[in-house]
Amino acid sequence: MKRYVLDARTATAHFPGIGRYVSQLAHHLVPLLGEDELLILLHHPQETSWPLPAASGKVQRVATAVSPFSISQQWQIPRLLRQHNATVYHSTYTLMPYRPGIPTLLTLYDLIPEQFPQLVSPQARLFTRLASRLALHASDRFLAISEATRHLFLDNYQIDYAKIIAIPLAADARFVPQPDTAVATLRQKIKLPSKYVLYLGINKPHKNLLRLIEAWELLLQRVTDCPPLVIAGAWDERYGGIKTAVSPQYRNLQIKFMGRIDEADLPALYSGAQLFVFPSLAEGFGLPVLEAMACGTAVACANQSSLPEVGGSAVAYFDPTSCQQMAAVLQELVEDEAKLAELAHKGLVQAANFSWERTAVATLTQYRQLAQTS
Incomplete structure (x- = not known):
């Protein structure tokens, strides 16, 4: 049995895009798990408008007081991963433990702060780029949310071409023509x-x-x-x-x-x-x-x-x-x-060419491939 950790600590109102992604991915992963388990890592107390799967035989909700913005996550989250016998760690943001100790997957969204530096202060730009470099170095495989994002990271960072995979997002099922x-x-x-x-x-x-x-x-x-x-x-x-x-x-x-x-x-x-x-x-x-x-x-x-x-x-x-x-x-x-x-x-x-089911299947494939390297 494999245990996959999905880090949902940034699935908050501060990161609505990440919240939507984590919520949809988690819900659509659960029916696909088979004999495996999904551990959803939460920042407690975490306020989010994005629902996450309830605890069940296949799902554990692991609450921690360790914020993704905390320095202490660098040793506390790897310890938590060991305590739960985690097989693969999926970080959904570049603020993450940079020595997680197990095979690690990182989702990449965009490089907009670097493409449009006027959006952030020079200090924030420096911090963002440093966090990106550390996260990229710490991860074994990368999920880009589009081919455009994939090529941006390949062009701007030293990433092995074979380690970054584009897996597109999808619309929530409620987005259909309304009466x-x-x-x-x-x-x-x-x-x-x-x-x-x-x-x-x-x-x-x-x-x-x-x-x-x-x-x-x-x-x-x-x-x-x-x-x-x-x-x-x-x-x-x-x-x-x-x-x-x-x-x-x-x-x-x-x-x-x-x-x-x-x-x-x-x-x-x-x-x-x-x-x-x-x-x-x-x-x-x-x-x-x-x-x-x-x-x-x-x-x-x-x-x-x-x-x-x-x-x-x-x-x-x-x-x-x-x-x-x-x-x-x-x-x-x-x-x-x-x-x-x-x-x-x-x-x-x-x-109709996009669905969260396809996104979840492709993501779980990456989990299972990484699990074979642990």
Whole structure:
């Protein structure tokens, strides 16, 4: 019997992307374990909105007071792994024990702090790069969430080509086309327009919202009957200049800032949109594009980073550095309902190529291969 440790200590509100990944992976690993066991390492007390599997014959929840930000994890977590006779350790973040003592797997998400150094202070950049180097040196195998991420790490760090595997993410099963009643209920709840183009995501500079707004202004000069642009998602006031850049005229540009939307409402938000637009300059994967397609909504997005892996031939692409091209693609779509319907159908087909079951199967394969080296 093998015992695989999934480190879920960073599955908190501070790391929502990691939380979503760990939650979905853990739930889909459990039915595949066979004679093996999954130990979920938790930081106690840990507040998370991401549900994790309950303890059972195949699952142990191992609580520890040792934070992933604590120096003491360097000796306390390896001791805990020994106490539980762990076979393989899966770290889901670069803050980890750097001498775990057993075969170790590390998930790699992106290099956005290095690609966009203006996002963090020089001290934070130095710390991030140091943590990455230590984690990469400590790990025996790596799971990249996309081929784009895989190649970024190969290009920027000395990693054995054969030790880094791309295993894509997937959309939660609740992201499916929603009935008109669900969309109508959400429309009334948060005062959505009857028709809208949607952007959903944070407002950090690499998300490229300033260019989206510039492209939107160009679009309104060309299209007389254009639906409003709804910008939804958590707002980081450190990057609040986007609102400032379009105030007070953003209402004249038919732009509605919605702020954070409840997780339970996201499928209806996607489903109610005529078009989902995602102009990001860099992504580790691009989950919003996949979620929108899974909800039956046409998608237009940037033609770089990992996004073409997610969208395939089912989305309309644009150069995210060209406001003119972005506006032209948006114009073509908002003026052509048949094209929107075609992309919506293609998106549903493309989204079906991704599933958490496949992600879990591929991940468990890596666990079992590493276990043979212990």
